[in-house]
């Protein structure tokens with residue numbers, strides 16, 4: 198590790214107790230020097246984060262990285278040896294004056310000097326503030342929360358959901374604006390990083406200049422994203438729930454099959470590196486998610502009182518192959534008609550794999566909350582894409598590539614009378630508001646909202662609009678702007694706001710609201726507000 202220069206002061210939100218350069222702006226209860234080395238550079242360059250809020254605790258995360266983009270594989274993040282003490286404090290007030298928990302963890306080389314603290318034993322349903330220190334260096338202060346007790350009455354909850362933040366093609370103003378909303382929770386739905394390097398000129402460059410393929414390059418990719426002040430601000434503002442999509446590993450991969458037809462054994466080595474780097478940079482629970490080679494359990498369930506439960510899915514690790522994968526150019530998503538690829542319709546195909554399907558179905562059947570959100574990576578609604586020759590085709594990489602699995606899920610939701618099921622997703626860089634149906638003319642079984650990208654380029658709006666006549670269950674589509682979705686839930690209704698930034702290439706982009714929808718209790722489907 199490197200030695201003494203003063204910690205640099207970083208940009209953080211300066212409202213509601215989220216302050217940058219906490220060693221300067223907040224009184225130190227950790228003391229002038231916590232256990233740890235004499236740092237020459239700030240080790241908290243990647244910010245802090247919290248996640249997995251439970252009624253009695255949450256996960257706190259940071260990673261020590263005084264040289265976050267170190268090109269030397271022997272010194273990840275500029276660290277080189279041994280376990281390093283990292284002190285932490287948890288307070289019930291933003292100025293860190295009423296401590297309810299403190300202690301010292303050890304950041305280990307094998308985890309790239311990341312720290313994942315599983316905090317338990319705290320009272321439910323209230324905000325907390327936290328920070329880290331090592332030696333004389335201190336992190337900023339973050340706000341997190343414990344969930345209300347299971348079944349406890351809850352009148353209101355606000356959350357945002359986000360996806361597809363490509364560092365190269367824009368600035369993360371959308372994250373900054375979501376942080377300013379001070380939500381109770383942020384749900385990341387995938388493409389938190391992009392593994393490739395610029396296909397078009399962007400506004401800034403991915404470090405290393407190569408596609409991430411091994412542990413060093415995946416680590417540096419995640420580290421670079423975490424150096425972004427707007428990304429740091431959204432993590433400091435609220436706890437998060439995490440799932441991934443494809444670009445955390447490789448575009449359009451499916452389980453052990455790569456878009457580029459790599460040998461599956463080789464591809465699993467790449468997936469192991471990608472999953473490990475993901476773990477090292479996210480506030481996920483080690484007791485659930487500590488990676489084991491190419492395997493990492495991410496899907497999980499989170500309840501907030503009697504109001505809302507989130508089933509967070511993993512749509513990549515366990516899915517069946519891309520339909521008709523074996524053909525040239527079919528490694529990733531592609532469009533197929535029923536005649537060209539009957540395999541797409543096979544009943545055994547699954548987006549989730551049998552174990553996750555069973556877990557999801559069991560959880561939905563037992564759910565007692567007023568609202569039940571399925572948080573996952575890709576578009577679920579059927580999308581009939583009429584081709585220039587008049588034939589109808591479907592895209593294979595989202596749920597349209599796994600229609601039997603979608604039908605099983607929607608049938609289960611209907612048969613189990615799941616209350617107020619709402620699916621949220623990302624991936625398509627497009628806002629969608631959809632009715633989810635088992636039959637085109639039948640009743641609406643569930644509601645779907647998909648958020649646009651934080652920065653990634655949107656696909657052709659004209660193409661989406663041309664599909665609308667064949668998809669009357671699609672109530673809204675727009676791929677022309679970047680942003681996120683802000684949701685407020687009460688027992689009576691869900692209010693959904695599609696927020697957009699003025700220009701993703703402007704680091705000072707302003708915010709506006711593109712559209713509002715509501716979902717009423719016991720009435721599936723989005724209603725324009």
Ligand SMILES: [Fe+2]
Pocket residue numbers: 360361388444624625626653
């Ligand atoms: Fe994406």
